[in-house]
Amino acid sequence: MTGVSLRTLQRSFAESNDSIMEFVRRSRLQRAHDDLIKLGSAARVSEIAARWHFSDASHFIRNFRSTYGVGPAAYLRAYGNPDGGAQVSMHHEGGAPVRV
Numbered sequence: 001m002t003g004v005s006l007r008t009l010q011r012s013f014a015e016s017n018d019s020i021m022e023f024v025r026r027s028r029l030q031r032a033h034d035d036l037i038k039l040g041s042a043a044r045v046s047e048i049a050a051r052w053h054f055s056d057a058s059h060f061i062r063n064f065r066s067t068y069g070v071g072p073a074a075y076l077r078a079y080g081n082p083d084g085g086a087q088v089s090m091h092h093e094g095g096a097p098v099r100v
Contacts, residue, residue: 028052029063036072037079045072 013020032052036043049060064072 025063026067028054029067032060032064032072033068033075036076040076043072043076048072 009020013023029052032048032054035048035051036045039048045061046057049057052060054060054063061071064075068075070078
């Protein structure tokens with residue numbers, strides 16, 4: 001988003017009952033999730049955590065578990081493709097992963 005004043009940005013988030021920091025955290029977590037699925041068995045949790053600016057792997061794992069219901073390694077075992085890519089589309093309802 002460019003060309004938007006700070007006040008307009010703050011007002012938009014206030015109206016949505018969401019914080020800017022929560023939005024950023026969710027966006028980073030979604031991108032980390034996408035990397036995890038894309039990389040499959042080649043994924044390294046610590047590298048993904050660092051790439052998406054989580055303070056450390058433990059912080060990333062806690063955030064991932066709170067959103068997806070399981071840690072990244074368990075998620076990958078359950079939903080990832082062992083050849084390194086995803087074969088299913090995923091969406092999440094109430095924090096729980098659902099195959100579609």
